[in-house]
């Protein structure tokens with residue numbers, strides 16, 4: 001039975017690496033697949049991992065109809081056993097519905113990869129629909145860690161080094177907007193709630209008069 005699977009986690013937990021590995025393993029066994037992505041930080045039509053591997057991919061845009069795309073290729077005689085879809089949080093709900101239809105009607109496996117929530121801790125549209133429709137949601141085993149050592153569960157955005165909780169939902173990582181460097185950092189919920197990034201924690205540790213956090217710091221001990 002073909003499956004729609006959503007491999008999810010925070011940023012930097014190895015999703016793109018797993019996407020490349022899954023493609024490699026299926027291809028090594030003679031299966032044929034197509035790789036899709038949207039807004040990869042390495043540029044258009046590329047699926048890249050921080051471990052240094054990358055591959056060509058089909059860039060998904062707003063108007064893309066996955067079902068139509070796949071049926072067209074099948075009609076042209078191409079074989080398709082599976083789809084790999086990275087950055088699936090950026091897909092819209094209709095596109096995720098099309099992926100489910102590909103699984104059910106065309107018996108093609110669809111493996112999707114993406115972050116669940118944005119920098120405001122709100123679900124992305126693609127991830128919300130995948131959670132609703134997927135046969136399985138798999139949380140990646142490699143734990144990204146917050147600066148405090150706890151498992152990171154949330155994504156924080158920084159603008160010019162300062163954590164923000166307002167702004168456009170989609171801003172690709174490592175870009176400069178209006179002279180400000182946009183960055184991301186994974187945090188545990190506690191530190192996301194307190195808006196404490198590693199830089200804020202370091203500043204607090206260096207200046208005992210300014211302790212932005214309460215409770216114990218695993219590296220600094222009880223501060224208050």
Ligand SMILES: Nc1ncnc2c1ncn2[C@@H]1O[C@H](COP(=O)(O)OP(=O)(O)O)[C@@H](O)[C@H]1O
Nearest residue numbers: 010011012013014015016017018048049050051
């Ligand atoms: N220099 C390194 N050595 C070993 N592992 C690394 C290195 N750099 C990154 N990684 C691993 O790569 C993971 C990020 O991989 P990636 O597939 O790009 O993540 P995601 O797609 O989830 O953002 C990190 O969690 C880490 O485990």
Ligand SMILES: Cc1cn([C@H]2C[C@H](O)[C@@H](COP(=O)(O)O)O2)c(=O)[nH]c1=O
Nearest residue numbers: 011012115118119155169170171172173
């Ligand atoms: C939290 C958050 C992230 N993004 C962007 C930043 C990156 O380009 C991708 C995530 O890629 P990764 O391979 O999982 O690191 O999403 C965004 O646009 N908005 C956000 O709120």
